[in-house]
Amino acid sequence: MKEYILAINPGSTSTKIGIFKGNEKVLEKKINHDLKDLEIFNNVTDQYEYRLNMIESVLEKEGFALDTFKVVVGRGGLLRPIPAGIYKISDEMIKDLKNAVRGEHASNLGAVIAKGLAEKINVDSFIVDPVAVDEFRDIARISGIPEIERKSLLHALNIRAISYKFSDEINKDFEELNLIAVHLGGGISIAAIEKGRIIDVNNANEMGPFSPERAGELPVGDLAKLCFSGDYIEIEMKKKIKGKAGLVAYLNTNNAIEVEEKIKSGDVYAKLIYDSMAYQIAKEIGKMSTVLKGNVDYIIITGGMAYSDMLVQYIKDMVNFIAPIKIYPGEDELEALNDGALRVLNSREKIKIYEEEVYSND
Numbered sequence: 001m002k003e004y005i006l007a008i009n010p011g012s013t014s015t016k017i018g019i020f021k022g023n024e025k026v027l028e029k030k031i032n033h034d035l036k037d038l039e040i041f042n043n044v045t046d047q048y049e050y051r052l053n054m055i056e057s058v059l060e061k062e063g064f065a066l067d068t069f070k071v072v073v074g075r076g077g078l079l080r081p082i083p084a085g086i087y088k089i090s091d092e093m094i095k096d097l098k099n100a101v102r103g104e105h106a107s108n109l110g111a112v113i114a115k116g117l118a119e120k121i122n123v124d125s126f127i128v129d130p131v132a133v134d135e136f137r138d139i140a141r142i143s144g145i146p147e148i149e150r151k152s153l154l155h156a157l158n159i160r161a162i163s164y165k166f167s168d169e170i171n172k173d174f175e176e177l178n179l180i181a182v183h184l185g186g187g188i189s190i191a192a193i194e195k196g197r198i199i200d201v202n203n204a205n206e207m208g209p210f211s212p213e214r215a216g217e218l219p220v221g222d223l224a225k226l227c228f229s230g231d232y233i234e235i236e237m238k239k240k241i242k243g244k245a246g247l248v249a250y251l252n253t254n255n256a257i258e259v260e261e262k263i264k265s266g267d268v269y270a271k272l273i274y275d276s277m278a279y280q281i282a283k284e285i286g287k288m289s290t291v292l293k294g295n296v297d298y299i300i301i302t303g304g305m306a307y308s309d310m311l312v313q314y315i316k317d318m319v320n321f322i323a324p325i326k327i328y329p330g331e332d333e334l335e336a337l338n339d340g341a342l343r344v345l346n347s348r349e350k351i352k353i354y355e356e357e358v359y360s361n362d
Protein backbone atom coordinates (compact mmCIF):
# COMPACT_ATOMS: atom_id res chain seq x y z
CA MET A 1 0.00 0.00 0.00
CA LYS A 2 1.22 3.50 -0.84
CA GLU A 3 1.14 5.11 2.60
CA TYR A 4 4.39 7.03 3.07
CA ILE A 5 5.93 10.31 1.92
CA LEU A 6 9.67 10.26 1.23
CA ALA A 7 11.53 13.55 1.81
CA ILE A 8 15.07 14.10 0.49
CA ASN A 9 17.40 16.93 1.54
CA PRO A 10 20.85 16.82 -0.08
CA GLY A 11 23.52 18.91 1.66
CA SER A 12 27.14 19.56 0.75
CA THR A 13 28.48 16.64 2.82
CA SER A 14 25.39 14.54 3.55
CA THR A 15 21.98 13.52 2.25
CA LYS A 16 19.18 13.52 4.81
CA ILE A 17 16.10 11.43 4.18
CA GLY A 18 12.82 11.35 6.12
CA ILE A 19 9.89 8.97 5.83
CA PHE A 20 6.52 10.25 7.01
CA LYS A 21 3.09 8.76 7.57
CA GLY A 22 0.85 11.82 7.64
CA ASN A 23 2.52 14.20 10.12
CA GLU A 24 4.43 11.47 11.87
CA LYS A 25 8.11 11.01 11.04
CA VAL A 26 8.68 7.25 11.03
CA LEU A 27 12.32 7.34 9.96
CA GLU A 28 15.10 9.91 9.67
CA LYS A 29 18.53 9.03 8.35
CA LYS A 30 21.59 11.10 7.57
CA ILE A 31 23.83 9.55 4.94
CA ASN A 32 27.32 11.03 5.23
CA HIS A 33 29.39 11.36 2.07
CA ASP A 34 33.13 11.12 2.07
CA LEU A 35 34.55 14.32 0.56
CA LYS A 36 36.98 12.16 -1.45
CA ASP A 37 33.99 10.39 -3.06
CA LEU A 38 32.39 13.71 -4.01
CA GLU A 39 35.57 15.29 -5.35
CA ILE A 40 35.55 13.13 -8.48
CA PHE A 41 32.34 14.76 -9.77
CA ASN A 42 32.61 17.91 -11.90
CA ASN A 43 29.06 19.11 -11.22
CA VAL A 44 26.69 18.62 -8.30
CA THR A 45 24.05 16.87 -10.42
CA ASP A 46 26.68 14.36 -11.64
CA GLN A 47 26.42 12.91 -8.12
CA TYR A 48 22.91 11.68 -8.94
CA GLU A 49 23.62 7.92 -9.34
CA TYR A 50 26.05 7.89 -6.42
CA ARG A 51 23.59 9.46 -3.96
CA LEU A 52 20.57 7.61 -5.37
CA ASN A 53 22.28 4.24 -4.84
CA MET A 54 23.07 5.15 -1.24
CA ILE A 55 19.46 6.22 -0.59
CA GLU A 56 18.11 3.01 -2.12
CA SER A 57 20.46 0.91 0.03
CA VAL A 58 19.25 2.68 3.18
CA LEU A 59 15.60 2.19 2.20
CA GLU A 60 16.21 -1.49 1.55
CA LYS A 61 18.11 -1.95 4.81
CA GLU A 62 15.33 -0.21 6.76
CA GLY A 63 12.65 -2.33 5.07
CA PHE A 64 10.85 0.35 3.04
CA ALA A 65 9.92 -0.91 -0.44
CA LEU A 66 9.82 1.85 -3.07
CA ASP A 67 6.19 1.11 -3.92
CA THR A 68 5.07 2.10 -0.39
CA PHE A 69 5.72 5.78 -1.22
CA LYS A 70 2.82 7.86 -2.52
CA VAL A 71 4.93 10.92 -3.27
CA VAL A 72 8.60 11.90 -3.21
CA VAL A 73 9.53 15.44 -2.19
CA GLY A 74 12.96 17.02 -2.53
CA ARG A 75 14.64 20.26 -1.47
CA GLY A 76 14.60 22.72 -4.37
CA GLY A 77 17.78 24.27 -5.67
CA LEU A 78 19.16 27.29 -7.50
CA LEU A 79 16.35 27.53 -10.04
CA ARG A 80 15.24 30.55 -12.00
CA PRO A 81 13.51 33.15 -9.74
CA ILE A 82 10.05 31.86 -8.73
CA PRO A 83 7.43 32.66 -6.07
CA ALA A 84 7.28 30.58 -2.90
CA GLY A 85 5.23 27.41 -3.03
CA ILE A 86 5.14 23.74 -3.88
CA TYR A 87 6.18 22.81 -7.41
CA LYS A 88 5.68 19.67 -9.47
CA ILE A 89 9.12 18.54 -10.62
CA SER A 90 9.22 18.91 -14.39
CA ASP A 91 11.68 18.10 -17.16
CA GLU A 92 12.33 21.83 -17.66
CA MET A 93 13.23 22.18 -13.97
CA ILE A 94 15.61 19.22 -14.17
CA LYS A 95 17.21 20.72 -17.29
CA ASP A 96 17.83 24.02 -15.48
CA LEU A 97 19.32 22.24 -12.48
CA LYS A 98 21.58 20.05 -14.61
CA ASN A 99 22.75 23.15 -16.51
CA ALA A 100 23.23 24.95 -13.15
CA VAL A 101 21.50 28.00 -14.64
CA ARG A 102 22.02 29.95 -11.42
CA GLY A 103 25.03 28.08 -10.10
CA GLU A 104 25.99 24.94 -8.25
CA HIS A 105 24.36 24.12 -4.89
CA ALA A 106 23.92 20.74 -3.17
CA SER A 107 20.15 21.32 -3.10
CA ASN A 108 20.19 21.18 -6.95
CA LEU A 109 20.16 17.40 -6.46
CA GLY A 110 16.89 17.37 -4.46
CA ALA A 111 14.58 17.56 -7.46
CA VAL A 112 16.77 15.32 -9.62
CA ILE A 113 16.81 12.49 -7.07
CA ALA A 114 13.13 12.91 -6.10
CA LYS A 115 12.04 12.71 -9.75
CA GLY A 116 14.33 9.75 -10.45
CA LEU A 117 12.87 7.75 -7.57
CA ALA A 118 9.27 8.80 -8.23
CA GLU A 119 9.49 7.73 -11.87
CA LYS A 120 10.52 4.23 -10.83
CA ILE A 121 7.18 3.82 -9.00
CA ASN A 122 5.07 6.08 -11.14
CA VAL A 123 4.12 8.64 -8.47
CA ASP A 124 4.36 12.44 -8.30
CA SER A 125 7.42 14.34 -7.13
CA PHE A 126 7.52 17.89 -5.68
CA ILE A 127 9.89 20.52 -4.38
CA VAL A 128 8.95 23.01 -1.66
CA ASP A 129 10.14 26.62 -1.27
CA PRO A 130 13.53 26.37 -3.01
CA VAL A 131 16.43 28.73 -2.21
CA ALA A 132 15.51 30.60 -5.43
CA VAL A 133 12.18 31.89 -4.05
CA ASP A 134 11.85 35.45 -5.33
CA GLU A 135 9.02 37.75 -4.26
CA PHE A 136 11.02 41.00 -4.43
CA ARG A 137 9.56 44.23 -5.67
CA ASP A 138 11.71 45.75 -8.42
CA ILE A 139 12.93 48.46 -6.05
CA ALA A 140 14.76 45.81 -4.01
CA ARG A 141 16.71 44.53 -7.04
CA ILE A 142 18.79 47.63 -7.79
CA SER A 143 22.38 47.37 -6.57
CA GLY A 144 24.08 50.59 -7.64
CA ILE A 145 25.83 49.04 -10.67
CA PRO A 146 23.51 48.16 -13.58
CA GLU A 147 25.44 44.97 -14.42
CA ILE A 148 24.86 43.64 -10.90
CA GLU A 149 21.39 42.81 -9.59
CA ARG A 150 20.50 42.21 -5.93
CA LYS A 151 19.15 38.65 -5.86
CA SER A 152 16.60 36.90 -3.70
CA LEU A 153 18.35 33.75 -2.47
CA LEU A 154 17.54 32.50 1.00
CA HIS A 155 16.82 29.66 3.41
CA ALA A 156 13.22 29.86 2.20
CA LEU A 157 12.19 26.35 3.25
CA ASN A 158 12.99 26.79 6.94
CA ILE A 159 11.97 30.47 7.07
CA ARG A 160 8.52 29.84 5.59
CA ALA A 161 7.94 26.64 7.60
CA ILE A 162 8.72 28.43 10.88
CA SER A 163 6.62 31.45 9.85
CA TYR A 164 3.64 29.15 9.18
CA LYS A 165 4.20 27.34 12.49
CA PHE A 166 4.34 30.65 14.39
CA SER A 167 1.22 32.01 12.66
CA ASP A 168 -0.69 28.83 13.58
CA GLU A 169 0.48 29.15 17.19
CA ILE A 170 -0.93 32.67 17.51
CA ASN A 171 -4.08 31.78 15.52
CA LYS A 172 -3.35 34.20 12.69
CA ASP A 173 -2.98 33.68 8.98
CA PHE A 174 0.60 33.99 7.73
CA GLU A 175 -0.84 36.27 5.01
CA GLU A 176 -2.03 38.84 7.57
CA LEU A 177 1.30 39.26 9.39
CA ASN A 178 4.37 41.42 8.85
CA LEU A 179 7.40 39.47 10.06
CA ILE A 180 11.16 39.70 10.12
CA ALA A 181 12.39 36.11 9.89
CA VAL A 182 16.01 35.36 10.78
CA HIS A 183 17.74 32.04 9.93
CA LEU A 184 21.02 31.69 11.83
CA GLY A 185 22.84 28.72 10.26
CA GLY A 186 26.17 28.20 8.50
CA GLY A 187 24.77 31.01 6.33
CA ILE A 188 22.45 33.74 7.61
CA SER A 189 19.21 34.88 5.94
CA ILE A 190 17.26 37.87 7.28
CA ALA A 191 13.95 38.43 5.48
CA ALA A 192 11.26 41.10 5.51
CA ILE A 193 7.92 39.33 5.09
CA GLU A 194 4.94 41.52 4.23
CA LYS A 195 1.58 39.75 4.47
CA GLY A 196 3.13 36.39 3.56
CA ARG A 197 5.47 37.67 0.82
CA ILE A 198 9.25 37.79 1.23
CA ILE A 199 9.78 41.27 -0.17
CA ASP A 200 13.44 41.66 0.77
CA VAL A 201 16.30 39.52 2.08
CA ASN A 202 20.05 39.97 2.43
CA ASN A 203 21.12 36.93 0.24
CA ALA A 204 23.10 34.69 2.58
CA ASN A 205 25.84 34.13 -0.01
CA GLU A 206 26.76 37.72 -0.70
CA MET A 207 25.32 40.32 1.63
CA GLY A 208 24.15 41.00 5.17
CA PRO A 209 26.06 39.93 8.28
CA PHE A 210 29.06 37.63 8.22
CA SER A 211 28.24 34.13 9.41
CA PRO A 212 30.14 31.04 10.64
CA GLU A 213 31.51 30.43 7.12
CA ARG A 214 30.60 33.39 4.91
CA ALA A 215 31.80 36.97 4.57
CA GLY A 216 28.50 38.76 4.08
CA GLU A 217 28.67 42.35 2.85
CA LEU A 218 32.21 43.70 2.30
CA PRO A 219 33.74 47.12 1.61
CA VAL A 220 33.71 46.91 -2.20
CA GLY A 221 36.83 48.97 -2.93
CA ASP A 222 39.00 46.78 -0.73
CA LEU A 223 37.38 43.67 -2.16
CA ALA A 224 38.20 44.77 -5.73
CA LYS A 225 41.80 45.47 -4.66
CA LEU A 226 42.13 41.99 -3.14
CA CYS A 227 40.71 40.35 -6.29
CA PHE A 228 43.36 42.06 -8.46
CA SER A 229 46.22 41.78 -5.97
CA GLY A 230 47.58 38.75 -7.84
CA ASP A 231 47.55 36.79 -4.57
CA TYR A 232 44.46 34.75 -5.41
CA ILE A 233 42.91 33.01 -8.40
CA GLU A 234 39.13 33.19 -8.84
CA ILE A 235 38.31 29.90 -7.13
CA GLU A 236 40.42 30.90 -4.11
CA MET A 237 38.67 34.27 -3.88
CA LYS A 238 35.28 32.56 -4.02
CA LYS A 239 36.29 30.21 -1.20
CA LYS A 240 37.62 33.18 0.76
CA ILE A 241 34.17 34.79 0.58
CA LYS A 242 32.09 31.67 1.10
CA GLY A 243 33.44 28.72 3.07
CA LYS A 244 36.61 30.18 4.57
CA ALA A 245 35.15 33.49 5.76
CA GLY A 246 33.35 34.71 8.89
CA LEU A 247 34.08 32.80 12.11
CA VAL A 248 36.28 30.38 10.13
CA ALA A 249 38.54 33.21 8.93
CA TYR A 250 38.87 34.96 12.30
CA LEU A 251 38.71 32.02 14.71
CA ASN A 252 39.44 28.95 12.61
CA THR A 253 36.13 27.22 13.36
CA ASN A 254 32.61 27.30 11.99
CA ASN A 255 31.30 25.95 15.26
CA ALA A 256 29.61 28.63 17.37
CA ILE A 257 29.70 26.35 20.43
CA GLU A 258 33.51 26.25 20.25
CA VAL A 259 33.61 30.04 19.93
CA GLU A 260 31.47 30.40 23.05
CA GLU A 261 33.81 28.09 24.95
CA LYS A 262 36.75 30.33 23.98
CA ILE A 263 34.82 33.39 25.17
CA LYS A 264 33.90 31.74 28.47
CA SER A 265 37.56 30.95 29.04
CA GLY A 266 38.42 34.66 28.66
CA ASP A 267 39.35 34.98 24.96
CA VAL A 268 38.79 38.70 24.33
CA TYR A 269 39.40 38.49 20.57
CA ALA A 270 36.82 35.69 20.16
CA LYS A 271 34.33 37.87 22.06
CA LEU A 272 34.96 40.82 19.75
CA ILE A 273 34.33 38.68 16.65
CA TYR A 274 31.25 36.95 18.05
CA ASP A 275 29.76 40.22 19.29
CA SER A 276 30.47 41.75 15.88
CA MET A 277 28.51 38.97 14.16
CA ALA A 278 25.60 39.57 16.56
CA TYR A 279 25.87 43.35 15.97
CA GLN A 280 25.70 42.88 12.19
CA ILE A 281 22.72 40.52 12.51
CA ALA A 282 20.87 43.10 14.63
CA LYS A 283 21.76 45.87 12.15
CA GLU A 284 20.30 43.81 9.26
CA ILE A 285 17.10 43.24 11.27
CA GLY A 286 16.92 47.02 11.68
CA LYS A 287 17.22 47.45 7.90
CA MET A 288 14.35 45.02 7.31
CA SER A 289 12.18 46.91 9.82
CA THR A 290 12.61 49.98 7.62
CA VAL A 291 11.60 47.96 4.56
CA LEU A 292 8.37 47.21 6.46
CA LYS A 293 8.09 50.92 7.45
CA GLY A 294 8.18 49.94 11.10
CA ASN A 295 5.01 47.84 10.81
CA VAL A 296 6.58 44.69 12.22
CA ASP A 297 4.30 42.33 14.15
CA TYR A 298 7.02 39.93 15.28
CA ILE A 299 10.66 39.00 14.79
CA ILE A 300 11.23 35.24 14.61
CA ILE A 301 14.69 33.74 14.99
CA THR A 302 15.56 30.19 13.93
CA GLY A 303 18.50 27.97 12.77
CA GLY A 304 21.30 26.22 14.68
CA MET A 305 22.77 29.38 16.27
CA ALA A 306 19.35 30.30 17.69
CA TYR A 307 20.26 27.75 20.41
CA SER A 308 22.89 30.21 21.62
CA ASP A 309 21.67 32.32 24.57
CA MET A 310 24.78 34.49 24.27
CA LEU A 311 24.14 35.41 20.64
CA VAL A 312 20.38 35.71 20.93
CA GLN A 313 20.64 37.92 24.04
CA TYR A 314 22.98 40.34 22.24
CA ILE A 315 20.59 40.57 19.29
CA LYS A 316 17.52 40.95 21.52
CA ASP A 317 19.11 43.84 23.43
CA MET A 318 19.59 45.69 20.14
CA VAL A 319 16.28 44.97 18.38
CA ASN A 320 13.61 44.43 21.02
CA PHE A 321 12.44 48.02 20.49
CA ILE A 322 11.20 46.92 17.03
CA ALA A 323 8.75 44.11 17.84
CA PRO A 324 8.24 41.08 20.13
CA ILE A 325 10.75 38.30 19.46
CA LYS A 326 10.09 34.58 19.24
CA ILE A 327 12.90 32.01 19.10
CA TYR A 328 12.67 28.62 17.32
CA PRO A 329 16.11 27.01 17.66
CA GLY A 330 17.27 24.53 15.00
CA GLU A 331 15.63 23.55 11.76
CA ASP A 332 13.61 20.64 10.49
CA GLU A 333 13.73 20.88 6.73
CA LEU A 334 12.57 17.28 6.28
CA GLU A 335 9.41 18.09 8.24
CA ALA A 336 9.00 21.28 6.19
CA LEU A 337 9.20 19.22 2.97
CA ASN A 338 6.62 16.76 4.31
CA ASP A 339 4.31 19.60 5.43
CA GLY A 340 4.46 21.04 1.92
CA ALA A 341 3.63 17.69 0.31
CA LEU A 342 0.74 17.20 2.75
CA ARG A 343 -0.66 20.66 1.97
CA VAL A 344 -0.92 19.61 -1.69
CA LEU A 345 -2.21 16.10 -1.01
CA ASN A 346 -4.86 17.50 1.36
CA SER A 347 -5.80 20.21 -1.18
CA ARG A 348 -4.82 23.03 1.20
CA GLU A 349 -2.43 24.47 -1.38
CA LYS A 350 -2.42 24.35 -5.15
CA ILE A 351 0.60 22.80 -6.84
CA LYS A 352 2.56 25.26 -8.98
CA ILE A 353 4.03 24.63 -12.41
CA TYR A 354 7.63 25.83 -12.76
CA GLU A 355 7.43 26.88 -16.42
CA GLU A 356 4.28 28.96 -15.80
CA GLU A 357 5.79 30.79 -12.82
CA VAL A 358 9.10 31.46 -14.58
CA TYR A 359 7.18 32.80 -17.56
CA SER A 360 4.90 35.01 -15.46
CA ASN A 361 7.98 36.38 -13.67
CA ASP A 362 9.62 37.60 -16.90
Ligand SMILES: Nc1ncnc2c1ncn2[C@@H]1O[C@H](COP(=O)(O)OP(=O)(O)OP(=O)(O)O)[C@@H](O)[C@H]1O
Binding pocket: 155, 184, 185, 186, 187, 188, 212, 254, 255, 256, 257, 258, 303, 304, 305, 306, 307, 308, 309, 330, 331
Ligand atom coordinates in the same frame (compact mmCIF):
# COMPACT_ATOMS: atom_id res chain seq x y z
N1 LIG B 1 23.60 24.81 21.11
C1 LIG B 1 24.21 25.62 20.26
N2 LIG B 1 24.73 26.79 20.71
C2 LIG B 1 25.38 27.60 19.85
N3 LIG B 1 25.52 27.37 18.53
C3 LIG B 1 25.02 26.24 18.05
C4 LIG B 1 24.34 25.30 18.87
N4 LIG B 1 23.94 24.26 18.08
C5 LIG B 1 24.38 24.54 16.82
N5 LIG B 1 25.01 25.72 16.80
C6 LIG B 1 25.69 26.36 15.67
O1 LIG B 1 24.79 26.56 14.57
C7 LIG B 1 25.57 26.61 13.37
C8 LIG B 1 24.96 25.67 12.34
O2 LIG B 1 23.60 25.92 12.17
P1 LIG B 1 22.70 25.01 11.20
O3 LIG B 1 22.86 23.59 11.60
O4 LIG B 1 21.34 25.62 11.17
O5 LIG B 1 23.46 25.29 9.85
P2 LIG B 1 23.68 24.38 8.55
O6 LIG B 1 22.47 23.55 8.33
O7 LIG B 1 25.00 23.73 8.65
O8 LIG B 1 23.80 25.52 7.44
P3 LIG B 1 22.63 26.34 6.74
O9 LIG B 1 21.59 26.59 7.79
O10 LIG B 1 23.30 27.58 6.26
O11 LIG B 1 22.11 25.46 5.64
C9 LIG B 1 26.98 26.16 13.74
O12 LIG B 1 27.83 27.29 13.89
C10 LIG B 1 26.76 25.48 15.07
O13 LIG B 1 27.94 25.47 15.87
Ligand SMILES: CCCC(=O)O
Binding pocket: 131, 153, 154, 155, 187, 189, 203, 204, 205
Ligand atom coordinates in the same frame (compact mmCIF):
# COMPACT_ATOMS: atom_id res chain seq x y z
C1 LIG C 1 21.63 31.21 -0.29
C2 LIG C 1 20.65 30.65 0.67
C3 LIG C 1 20.68 29.21 0.97
C4 LIG C 1 21.96 28.69 1.48
O1 LIG C 1 22.82 29.42 1.91
O2 LIG C 1 22.14 27.47 1.47
